[in-house]
Amino acid sequence: MMRSMLCGAWLLAGVVAAAAPAHAQGSGSPTLDAVRQRGQLACGVTTGVAGFSLPDSKGVEQGIDADGCRAIAAAIFGDANKVKYVPLNTENRFTALQSGEIDVLIRETTWTLGRESSLGALFGPITFYDGTGFLVKASAGVKSAKELDGATICVQPGTSTELAIADYFHRSNMKFTPIEIQNLQEILGAFFSGRCDAYSTDSSALAGIRYQQGDKAKDYVLLPDIISKEPLAPMVRKGDDKWFDLVRWTTYAQLTAEEDGVTGKNIDSFANSENPDIRKLLGLEGDLGKSMGVDNKWAYNIIKQVGNFGEMFDRAFQPMGVPRGLNKLWNQGGLEYAPPMR
Amino acid sequence: MAEIAAEAGVPFAARQRPPAKVVGPAAWARRNLFGSWWSTALTLVLGYLILRFAWGFFDWAVVHAIWTVPYDAQGHANSAPCRAQMGVGACWAVIADKYRFILFGFYPYDEQWRPLVCIALFLALYAISANRRFWRRELGLVWIVTLLLILLLMHGSETLGLTVVTDDRWGGLPLTLLLATFGLALAFPLAVAVALGRRSRTLPAVRLLCVVYVELIRGVPLISLLFMSSVMFPLFMPQGVNFDNLLRAQVAIILFAAAYLAEVVRGGLQALPKGQYEAADALGLSYGRKTRLIVLPQALRIVIPPLVNTFIGFFKDTSLVLIIGIYDLLQSGRAAVDDPVWQGFGNEVYVLLALIYFCFCFAMSKYSRGLERDFSRSRRR
Numbered sequence: 001m002m003r004s005m006l007c008g009a010w011l012l013a014g015v016v017a018a019a020a021p022a023h024a025q026g027s028g029s030p031t032l033d034a035v036r037q038r039g040q041l042a043c044g045v046t047t048g049v050a051g052f053s054l055p056d057s058k059g060v061e062q063g064i065d066a067d068g069c070r071a072i073a074a075a076i077f078g079d080a081n082k083v084k085y086v087p088l089n090t091e092n093r094f095t096a097l098q099s100g101e102i103d104v105l106i107r108e109t110t111w112t113l114g115r116e117s118s119l120g121a122l123f124g125p126i127t128f129y130d131g132t133g134f135l136v137k138a139s140a141g142v143k144s145a146k147e148l149d150g151a152t153i154c155v156q157p158g159t160s161t162e163l164a165i166a167d168y169f170h171r172s173n174m175k176f177t178p179i180e181i182q183n184l185q186e187i188l189g190a191f192f193s194g195r196c197d198a199y200s201t202d203s204s205a206l207a208g209i210r211y212q213q214g215d216k217a218k219d220y221v222l223l224p225d226i227i228s229k230e231p232l233a234p235m236v237r238k239g240d241d242k243w244f245d246l247v248r249w250t251t252y253a254q255l256t257a258e259e260d261g262v263t264g265k266n267i268d269s270f271a272n273s274e275n276p277d278i279r280k281l282l283g284l285e286g287d288l289g290k291s292m293g294v295d296n297k298w299a300y301n302i303i304k305q306v307g308n309f310g311e312m313f314d315r316a317f318q319p320m321g322v323p324r325g326l327n328k329l330w331n332q333g334g335l336e337y338a339p340p341m342r
Numbered sequence: 343m344a345e346i347a348a349e350a351g352v353p354f355a356a357r358q359r360p361p362a363k364v365v366g367p368a369a370w371a372r373r374n375l376f377g378s379w380w381s382t383a384l385t386l387v388l389g390y391l392i393l394r395f396a397w398g399f400f401d402w403a404v405v406h407a408i409w410t411v412p413y414d415a416q417g418h419a420n421s422a423p424c425r426a427q428m429g430v431g432a433c434w435a436v437i438a439d440k441y442r443f444i445l446f447g448f449y450p451y452d453e454q455w456r457p458l459v460c461i462a463l464f465l466a467l468y469a470i471s472a473n474r475r476f477w478r479r480e481l482g483l484v485w486i487v488t489l490l491l492i493l494l495l496m497h498g499s500e501t502l503g504l505t506v507v508t509d510d511r512w513g514g515l516p517l518t519l520l521l522a523t524f525g526l527a528l529a530f531p532l533a534v535a536v537a538l539g540r541r542s543r544t545l546p547a548v549r550l551l552c553v554v555y556v557e558l559i560r561g562v563p564l565i566s567l568l569f570m571s572s573v574m575f576p577l578f579m580p581q582g583v584n585f586d587n588l589l590r591a592q593v594a595i596i597l598f599a600a601a602y603l604a605e606v607v608r609g610g611l612q613a614l615p616k617g618q619y620e621a622a623d624a625l626g627l628s629y630g631r632k633t634r635l636i637v638l639p640q641a642l643r644i645v646i647p648p649l650v651n652t653f654i655g656f657f658k659d660t661s662l663v664l665i666i667g668i669y670d671l672l673q674s675g676r677a678a679v680d681d682p683v684w685q686g687f688g689n690e691v692y693v694l695l696a697l698i699y700f701c702f703c704f705a706m707s708k709y710s711r712g713l714e715r716d717f718s719r720s721r722r723r
Contacts, residue, residue: 047667048677050685055677057419058451059443059513084510085448086587087667092573099576101587185679185688212682214425319418320682 027293029242031103035076040084043069044102047087050208051316052108052128061085064316068106068127068234071250071306075298080305090158094119097237104247105235110160115235122244124234125251129326129335131226132164133203135210138221140197145225149174154187154196156180161201164228198223202230204322211321246292253299255338256281257308259329264307267300280342288341299341309336403693406431410438421683428686436687437694440678444691447513447669453498453505457516460492464519472709485527492520509588513669515698517588521660521670525595526603526653532596533603538633540604541611552604559601565662567594572666591663599656606648610641643717650710654703671695 027033035041045053045065053066061069070080086102097105098120109115110130111123134153136142145168155162157180169176179196181187188209191199199206203226210220234251236244257263260278262270270278279285283296290296306312313327328334363369375385408427412420424433437444446454467488470476476484496512498504512520539545539552559567571590579585614637622632642649664673675695679688 047664047673048680050680050682054680055443055448055674056681057439057443059446059448059511060451061448084508086510087669089665089667091569092666095573095576099579101576185676185686188686208682209685212685214422216425 027242029240029246029293031237031240031243032076032246032293035103039077040082041069041073041076041104042084042086042102043072044086044088044093044096044105044107045069046107047089049108049205051204051320051322053085053087053106062316064127064312065106065108067306067312067316068251069104071254071302071312072104072247074301074305075246075250075253075294078295078297078301080301094121097121097235100237103236103243107235108232109235111231111233120238121235122238124236124244124248125255125338126231126233126335127251128204128232130202130204130230130232132161132168132200132228132230133206133226134223135191135199135206136197136221136223137194138219142198142221142223145223145227146172146174148176148198150176151197152177152179152195154179154181154191154199156184156187156201157182159201160228160230165200168227204317207322208317208320242293246294249292249341250302251309252338253281253302253341254306254309254312255329255336256341257299257303258310259331259338262303262308263311264303264305267303277341286342402430403432408433408435411435419683421687424687432690432693433687434690436679436684436690440681440684440691441694443514444671444675444678444694445514447517447674448511449513449516450505450507450511453507456495456498456504456507457512457514460495460516461519463488463492463495464516464523467523468705489524489527496520509586512588514674515671517669518657518660518671521592521595521663522653522657524592525599525660526656529596529599529603532600533607534638536600536604537607537611540608556601556604559598560605564595564598564659565665567598568662568666570594587666588668591666591668595656595660595663599652602652602656603649606645606652607641609648610643610645611637613644614641646717647710647714650706650713654706657702657706658699671698 027036045061048054049063051063053061053063056062066085069083069085073082074080076082086096088096088102088105088107093105093107093109094115096102105121106127108128109123111126115121116123134145134148136148142148148169153165153176155165155178162178162180165176165178179190181190187199190196199209203222206222210217210222213220234247236247256277257267260275260281262278262281267282270282271284273279273282273284276285280288282300283289283298287296289298292298295301307315310329313324317324324334326335328336330337359365363372374381376382406427408424408431411423411433414420419435419439421433421435424435427433442451442454446457449457467485470484471481494502495504496507496516497509498506500506536552536555539548540556542549542552568591571594572587575585575590618636618640619632622636627635661670661672663670664676669677672695675691676688679685679691
């Protein structure tokens with residue numbers, strides 16, 4: 001009896017909680033209304049991966065994922081700082097999204113069919129095209145992953161990297177010995193001290209690690225083979241299409257700005273632009289923002305406060321020496337392509 | 343008796359020190375370190391190893407250490423000088439660059455005096471509680487007031503002119519102290535209740551409940567309780583109803599600590615002679631007064647050493663919250679060296695963390711030894 005009463009109370013509380021925001025304003029998106037009411041965007045990020053989201057010496061999250069959170073907050077509030085970062089690990093990231101603890105997950109997460117169909121989630125535009133690669137010592141003289149037969153390979157357990165390597169070696173009829181180490185510091189120690197012949201993880205991370213060795217970088221070689229596709233994208237819950245639109249078009253606005261040459265620094269010089277595309281982007285013309293339930297100046301705020309896609313990428317990855325590669329714009333040989341904003 | 347009398351009979355001035363061959367450091371060393379050829383060999387080998395290790399550490403930590411690195415115009419540290427010395431000398435510059443993040447986590451940079459004051463309050467609270475002159479009823483009140491004050495200071499309040507800092511931004515040492523102190527302070531009363539409930543004869547249902555609680559909680563590791571609270575629990579809740587992560591972790595820690603402390607307290611209850619219970623009954627005391635006046639004061643006194651032992655264990659166990667994404671002292675230390683600039687300088691940071699943990703744990707264990715000595719004095723004949 002007590003149990004059922006408790007259950008009833010929780011259910012009632014849930015109904016009230018779910019219904020309350022819908023009455024409050026009615027932008028058509030319960031998530032957007034909840035975010036407005038809270039005054040903050042709850043954004044799931046990593047517990048510390050350089051380039052994606054990592055606190056700096058002052059405890060401020062930096063990286064392309066953290067900036068992705070900032071961009072959405074700028075679109076909603078006109079203030080990129082209204083973000084509550086929720087650090088999540090690989091185990092609790094999806095639960096946090098499903099339970100509504102966070103509004104959006106921007107956490108180095110690979111877009112796969114399985115995740116989209118079984119987790120009740122949708123993936124936004126791909127903000128980083130990554131793939132599994134190998135880092136080896138130059139002294140080993142290895143030129144291609146095909147020569148790694150019989151090698152010992154350092155890898156983090158429970159990652160998609162682990163599966164990708166197993167698949168790749170099975171496919172190529174080769175053998176390898178995995179050395180599984182969870183902690184990044186220890187895995188690097190094992191690789192540098194020669195406990196394993198190769199270190200395998202996302203190639204962006206490998207490029208960063210190699211670059212950080214400074215003068216010794218030439219002692220390490222990043223093999224040209226990329227053995228898996230790891231498209232990283234923001235993730236939202238299914239069932240709130242307007243919210244999905246906002247998350248999706250936040251990235252597209254940044255891509256469009258880069259394509260049009262609009263940056264955070266020069267954006268005010270476009271105030272008198274005659275170009276209709278730019279006028280729409282900056283909210284000088286049309287009602288694109290209103291149609292999504294936010295201010296017409298939404299894209300202006302994103303670009304002014306966070307920057308365009310290229311600026312965001314360079315800020316996160318240039319200091320690490322990660323090449324932009326596939327993440328260039330489509331007209332520069334990359335894959336990043338935004339539908340027209342009109 | 344004869345010896346004492348004889349000694350007393352010798353005039354004071356005539357008393358002489360025994361020859362240096364019998365007492366003093368040289369004699370002690372001869373007796374304990376160089377007693378036989380086997381003992382001598384062992385001393386030499388171990389002495390060599392210890393000196394070598396100590397010198398190696400000293401060489402790394404002091405002689406070849408790098409204390410500062412240059413900063414560029416944007417304020418980014420350049421770790422190149424450290425990388426050149428990697429493996430040879432320690433790079434303490436990583437601490438200089440990151441100590442505020444390690445100590446305070448995500449707490450807003452300009453407001454970090456508040457967690458600093460909180461650390462001071464915690465230390466003051468520990469110091470007062472350690473002094474037995476203050477073991478009175480008012481101490482409970484002091485605890486409640488201080489803990490509330492700490493929460494207020496950490497969270498802030500607009501009316502007091504302090505910016506509100508929600509608990510998702512708390513981190514570092516204050517968070518570790520908070521989890522441990524609140525965990526133990528709230529677990530302790532629960533533990534006493536459970537221990538009493540488990541020994542209850544008149545309330546079999548309560549006893550069963552207490553047994554089930556203790557055995558269930560002790561049957562799983564803390565890490566799985568934390569996972570339950572962080573991963574499973576939100577799924578049971580209807581969408582939109584959220585308790586924050588820190589609160590859930592804190593509750594998990596309290597429940598876990600209470601089960602262990604309850605068993606320690608039960609040990610004390612069992613060690614109490616049966617005559618004490620019977621005497622209290624003979625006086626016609628009610629259950630409540632018997633427990634409060636006769637049983638608990640004696641039982642808790644017996645179990646102080648094992649209690650402190652459990653406290654030390656829990657203080658360190660709080661670092662497990664890092665697996666559910668809470669930035670306690672250990673996790674902020676780890677995040678500090680995930681920075682690409684400082685990748686590979688984990689040893690320096692871990693040395694600092696170990697030192698901090700050691701200070702707290704050693705103080706607790708030293709204090710517990712003192713208490714043990716004092717309490718056993720009354721029972722010594």
